[in-house]
Amino acid sequence: MIQITTLFLDIGGILLTNGWDHHARKHAATDFKLEWTEMEDRHQLNVATYEEGKLTLKEYLDRVVFYQKRPFTQTEFRRFMFAQSKPYPNMIELVRSLKARYGLKMIVVSNEGRELNVYRIRKFKLNTFVDSFISSCFVHIRKPDEDIFRLALDISQASARKIIYIDNTLMFTQIAEGLGINSILHLDYQSTYLKLASFGLLKD
Numbered sequence: 001m002i003q004i005t006t007l008f009l010d011i012g013g014i015l016l017t018n019g020w021d022h023h024a025r026k027h028a029a030t031d032f033k034l035e036w037t038e039m040e041d042r043h044q045l046n047v048a049t050y051e052e053g054k055l056t057l058k059e060y061l062d063r064v065v066f067y068q069k070r071p072f073t074q075t076e077f078r079r080f081m082f083a084q085s086k087p088y089p090n091m092i093e094l095v096r097s098l099k100a101r102y103g104l105k106m107i108v109v110s111n112e113g114r115e116l117n118v119y120r121i122r123k124f125k126l127n128t129f130v131d132s133f134i135s136s137c138f139v140h141i142r143k144p145d146e147d148i149f150r151l152a153l154d155i156s157q158a159s160a161r162k163i164i165y166i167d168n169t170l171m172f173t174q175i176a177e178g179l180g181i182n183s184i185l186h187l188d189y190q191s192t193y194l195k196l197a198s199f200g201l202l203k204d
Helices: 022-031 036-051 057-064 074-083 089-102 114-123 147-156 170-178 189-198
Strands: 006-009 105-110 132-135 163-167 182-185
Touching: 006 089, 006 147, 022 036, 022 074, 036 057, 057 074, 057 114, 074 114, 089 189, 105 147, 114 132, 132 147, 147 163, 163 170, 170 182, 182 189
Parallel strands: 006 105, 006 163, 105 132, 163 182
Antiparallel strands: none
8 A cells, every 4th residue: 555645635625614605605695785696796706816816805805895885894794704714623633633643744725815814724723733835825826727736746745646635626636636646525524534544544
């Protein structure tokens, strides 16, 4: 069996809830009484630029929400956005334990805007066990561009066949597999645990 040395993993849907996904935006539209279709159309036009670090959160919100006067402030809306992030403690503990037991290198490969990404890293102390963050906002490349995976390979200096990539989006795992990276489509804790075990990685 090939010895695994490195884990590539997403943040949203794996370690934490998604930061600013369809459900969070729908919730925001309801809570702040925004016109959903218009807000979503504006989001789709700007999300790639925002997640690639080419728009600040203020600039993104100016385009998507505050293009007209609102009865609430950007501070209130940002607070709501950040509050949507919750941890998956069992997955965080699993990843921590694998790092402690096997000395695995941990590399995050994720699509997130800068302010939200930094908040999530610090709030949930992800930098206490993740070695490098290949976040779209830092590297200006966004999945599904396979160059973000090539960059992660270069930075990790790990052989693709000695890496496992964990993501809950099928297309992204398929792109990684196309580069020779072992991949796990995350559905839930138990199935991912068993798949990791099949690579010879066991928590207990």
